[in-house]
Amino acid sequence: MPSYWVHSAPADYDPDSDLRECARAERCSDARLETTDGKTVRRGAFTPRAYCDSCRSIIERAIRELPAYWGRVHATLGQRSQSAGPKVSISKSAPIPLSLAADELLRDMASMMVSWWERVAAVARLKAPDTEASQRLVSYDTVRAACSVLAAHVDALLALEAQPMMRSLSLREAADLPAGTTGLVHRSAEYADVLLExxxxxxxxxxxxxxxxxxxQIGEVDASAxxxxxxxxCGFSELFEILGVNGEFSGAQCRQCGxxxxxxxxxxxxxxxxDTVRRSGARRRRPSVKWTDDEVTRRA
Structure with a gap:
């Protein structure tokens, strides 16, 4: 039974059998602390829906803030990242005029939010967006329209059942997908379009x-940690490194308890x-998915 029916048919709601952990798991803003094998771990709050009330509010606020962030990210398109290392001589090819990270983020924001807009429109009996045209037109108006609908129907959004949806992933991310996943590989552009439930x-x-x-992207979060x-x-699973004045490791900080x-x-x-602190050295696995290949298409 979809969780939004909890509100429309309270007589059928069994709080003892329908509770589950918040989908944010250890990052839940109202997490529970449990002791397992002598260790304190964080677990998501029990909720009858996908998210607890606190995390639902955070998601709704994030949806409402995305259009403004889209504009601020768009303003960074011309700010290409520069290497801090020594300058080297390279061939005189045409420079990339835009920030690829900003461009990718703007495209992802438009495609993802419009795709969820389409799903919500179907279940809430709203006018469906022209998905192909909206995703092709990567613009502030497109993102604003999608976020406006989703913010007004956030409960319907978070109660959606699983359906196949297209997503673009890096080849490294695609390599970790379960066997049998279908998709189209764009090897020259180093990404893949895949169908996910x-x-x-x-x-x-x-x-x-x-x-x-x-x-x-706009510098509100330290990306170097x-x-x-x-x-x-405290049980929080993510400590982040602290660097000294010369960039050397000087400690770590918990973003949960401080x-x-x-x-x-x-x-x-x-x-x-x-545990042992291990540097990243895992072998890359070959994609275990059913791919077709596209050697022509370029992402940007």
Missing amino acids: LDGAHAGLEVLQLHYRCRR RRMPTPCR SEYTAETYKDLVHEMG
């Missing part, structure tokens, strides 16, 4: 991810948790 819980996570990417593999003593660790106390923490 997405529901309302995925919609909320995509909204929050887009919101975070916007904040990172590396996530550490060892959890904080605790800070020096380089030495972080080593003690690693020892306590029984």
Whole structure:
């Protein structure tokens, strides 16, 4: 039974059998703390819907803020990132005039929000958008129209059942998809269009991810902090590194409780948790999905 029927048919609602964890899991803003094998871990709040009330409010606010962030990200299109390393001589090819990161984010925002707009319009009996035209026209008006509908029908959005939806992923992300996933690979552009089963819980996570990417693109979030593999003593699973004045590792900080660790106390923490800090060195796996290949199409 879709969760939005909880409000329209309360007599059929069984709070003991219908509760589940908030889809934000350990990042839930109203998370529970549990002790497992002597370790304190964060778990999502129990809720009859995909998200607890607190996280639902955060998602709704993020939807309403996305159009303004779209404009601010658009303003960074001409700000190409520059390497901090030494200058080297390269061939005199034409320079890329735009920030590829900003361009990709603007396109993702338009395509994702319009696709969810189409899904919500179907279940809420609203006028459906011209999806193909809207996604082709990457504009502020397109994003604003999509967010306006989704913010007004956020409960319908978060209650959507799983259906196949097209998403663009990097080849590295596509390599980790389950066997049998179908898609079209654009090898020269290093991405793939894939069909994924997405529901309302995925919609909320995509909204929050887009919101975070916007904040990172315009500099509201420090993009240089590396996530550490060892959890904080409070149970929060994501500690982030602290760098010294010369860029060396000098400790870590918890973004949940605010605790800070020096380089030495972080080593003690690693020892306590029984983990080993590992640098990224995993082998890349070949895509285990059913692909067709497109050697011609370019993304930008």
